[in-house]
Each structure stands twice: as structure tokens, then as C-alpha cells.
Amino acid sequence: MGQKPYVYITRKLPAKIIRNVESFANVGMWESKNRPVPRSILLEEAKKADGLFTMLSDPIDEQLYRIAPKLKVVANLAVGYDNIDIQGATNRGIAVCHTPDILTETTADLAFSLLLTVARRLGEAMDYVKEGKWNSWSPLLLAGTDVHHKTLGIVGMGKIGEAVARRALGFQMKVIYHNRNRKWDSEKQLSVEYRPFSTLIEEADYVLCLTPLTEETKHLFSYDVFKKMKKTAYFINAGRGQVVVEKDLIRALQDQEIAGAGLDVFEKEPIDGDHPLLKFPNVVALPHIGSASVETRMAMMERSVENIRRVLIGEKPISMVNEEIYQ
Numbered sequence: 001m002g003q004k005p006y007v008y009i010t011r012k013l014p015a016k017i018i019r020n021v022e023s024f025a026n027v028g029m030w031e032s033k034n035r036p037v038p039r040s041i042l043l044e045e046a047k048k049a050d051g052l053f054t055m056l057s058d059p060i061d062e063q064l065y066r067i068a069p070k071l072k073v074v075a076n077l078a079v080g081y082d083n084i085d086i087q088g089a090t091n092r093g094i095a096v097c098h099t100p101d102i103l104t105e106t107t108a109d110l111a112f113s114l115l116l117t118v119a120r121r122l123g124e125a126m127d128y129v130k131e132g133k134w135n136s137w138s139p140l141l142l143a144g145t146d147v148h149h150k151t152l153g154i155v156g157m158g159k160i161g162e163a164v165a166r167r168a169l170g171f172q173m174k175v176i177y178h179n180r181n182r183k184w185d186s187e188k189q190l191s192v193e194y195r196p197f198s199t200l201i202e203e204a205d206y207v208l209c210l211t212p213l214t215e216e217t218k219h220l221f222s223y224d225v226f227k228k229m230k231k232t233a234y235f236i237n238a239g240r241g242q243v244v245v246e247k248d249l250i251r252a253l254q255d256q257e258i259a260g261a262g263l264d265v266f267e268k269e270p271i272d273g274d275h276p277l278l279k280f281p282n283v284v285a286l287p288h289i290g291s292a293s294v295e296t297r298m299a300m301m302e303r304s305v306e307n308i309r310r311v312l313i314g315e316k317p318i319s320m321v322n323e324e325i326y327q
């Protein structure tokens with residue numbers, strides 16, 4: 001029997017997951033649950049790694065590939081992979097794996113919760129009670145905006161978008177969407193309607209951004225876009241922060257060009273407590289928890305382990321980004 005392969009994990013993971021990896025590999029791990037692995041350590045580890053178990057916060061790029069002669073698989077704990085140079089991996093026959101599907105419903109739950117929270121001012125209302133301010137009542141106390149029978153505009157109609165659309169239809173919303181490719185099946189099955197981007201932003205009461213970060217989507221939401229939205233409309237982002245020009249969002253909120261925002265993602269994460277977006281009462285900010293239920297995060301970790309295991313024994317992984325390396 002040859003030597004076991006070496007897998008480096010870039011964040012401290014639950015013991016059960018580590019044991020799974022240890023069943024087929026020697027394991028190295030960055031021992032922090034919440035701080036990303038320093039670049040210098042990641043590079044040192046990459047030199048000897050057959051597999052990397054990575055997070056969105058780990059840039060996996062040409063510099064790393066160049067010094068990682070044994071690397072066969074990078075398994076990212078996310079459906080997105082904007083932290084990874086895919087072409088560079090493909091050129092070297094390195095499999096890039098991710099965790100689609102298993103997080104779809106959980107992320108849709110969060111996106112729709114964010115919409116409800118911002119519309120009905122739930123964050124403000126909870127603070128109001130906790131801060132002991134609830135000593136009277138008035139007809140418009142913490143009155144928000146209705147969700148039912150309003151128009152939801154989804155930008156980025158992938159699986160998560162479709163799952164949000166199903167929730168929205170249950171709330172009797174009208175759902176319009178924009179996507180790079182028209183989704184004829186979704187239109188038939190879900191009765192959602194396609195709109196060009198410029199029409200969608202003018203028509204929606206809630207604009208929900210779920211698009212991945214690509215060259216085309218980077219900084220898609222600029223001041224001009226916010227200005228074209230209804231002044232009563234809310235902007236919700238559960239996709240990627242860099243799809244938004246954050247300073248333009250701040251300006252649009254200051255100028256009251258939109259009614260508020262619900263944000264699970266930011267241009268640069270994590271954000272500090274004194275981030276300018278946090279001073280708006282009509283902004284709900286979350287720490288990128290789209291897929292963060294225990295069930296889903298455990299399933300995502302297990303998927304990453306299985307993807308790595310399969311690649312290291314010469315099989316095709318369950319979910320990968322660059323299938324072409326097997327052709």
C-alpha cells in the first residue's frame with residue numbers, strides 16, 4: 001500500500017468531519033474556527049497537499065498552483081467559487097469541487113427571511129422591545145411595508161432563485177426575474193415572468209440579488225440602478241457583496257432613492273461594527289449566513305469530504321466546477 005494522501009483543511013471543523021477525512025488521508029488543519037488561514041501558511045501547506053478543503057475566504061490562485069505540484073483537488077465549502085482561479089486549476093488537471101443543491105432551500109429560507117425582516121422592520125422591532133422602549137402603543141408604531149401581493153424581482157434565477165420564487169408565490173407575490181439565460185422551464189412551472197434587467201429594477205417592490213460574482217456581474221448595482229428603483233422599493237442581497245458598488249448603495253440610502261436594504265453579503269467581509277451601512281435603521285445586516293443551518297453546513301462539509309475522497313482514489317467527484325478535466 002502506498003502512502004496516504006495529505007489533505008489540508010483551512011478552518012477548524014467538527015471532529016466527525018475530520019475523522020471522515022482521516023479515514024483516507026493524513027490531515028493538516030488550521031486550528032481556528034473563525035479566522036482565515038494566513039496566506040503564508042496556506043502556501044506552505046499547499047506545497048505538500050494532495051487535496052485542499054477550502055472556504056470562500058481563501059484565495060486559490062496561480063501563485064498557489066505554481067508551488068503545489070501534488071495538488072489534485074480543491075473542495076470549496078460553498079456553491080460559489082469566486083475565490084478560485086478555475087482556469088488555472090483546469091490547466092493543471094486539478095478538480096475544483098463545490099457544494100451545490102444541498103444548500104438551496106436553506107439559502108432560500110434566509111433570503112426570504114431577510115426580505116420579510118427588512119419589510120416588516122423586525123430588527124428594529126426586536127431592538128425596541130429588548131431596549132425596554134415598549135411602554136405605549138400607536139397606530140403606526142414600527143409599521144412596515146406589506147410583502148403579500150407585491151412584486152419580487154429576482155436577479156440571478158438559479159436553483160436558489162427558483163426556491164425563493166416558490167416561497168414568494170406562497171406569499172401571493174408576483175415574481176419577475178432576470179437571468180443571463182432565459183429560464184423557460186421556470187416560467188412554465190412557477191409562473192414567474194422574465195424581464196430585462198432595466199425593466200425589472202423599475203418594476204419590483206423588492207429587488208433580490210442572487211447572482212454569482214463574475215466579470216459581468218461585478219458592480220452591477222451602481223447608483224444609477226438604485227436611482228431607477230422605486231423610492232418605496234427594498235434591495236436584498238444574498239448573493240455576493242461585490243455585485244454592488246457599496247458606496248453607491250450608501251449614497252442611495254442617504255438620498256432616499258430606495259426604502260431600505262437587507263444584506264447578507266458585503267463588498268469586503270467581515271465588516272466592522274462601525275461600517276457606514278450599519279447606521280441606517282432601514283438596513284438589516286447579517287454575517288453571510290445564507291447556508292448556515294446546522295443540517296446544511298454539516299451536509300456541505302460531508303459533501304466536500306466525499307468530493308475530495310473520490311478525486312484522490314481516481315473517481316469523479318459528486319459536484320465539481322471543471323468537468324472538462326475528465327475529458
Ligand code: 8YV
Nearest residue numbers: 056077078079080288290291
Ligand atoms: C457559503 C455561500 O457556504 O455557498 C455559497 O456560495 O455564499 C455560502 O453559502 C458560506 O459563506 C461559507 O463559505
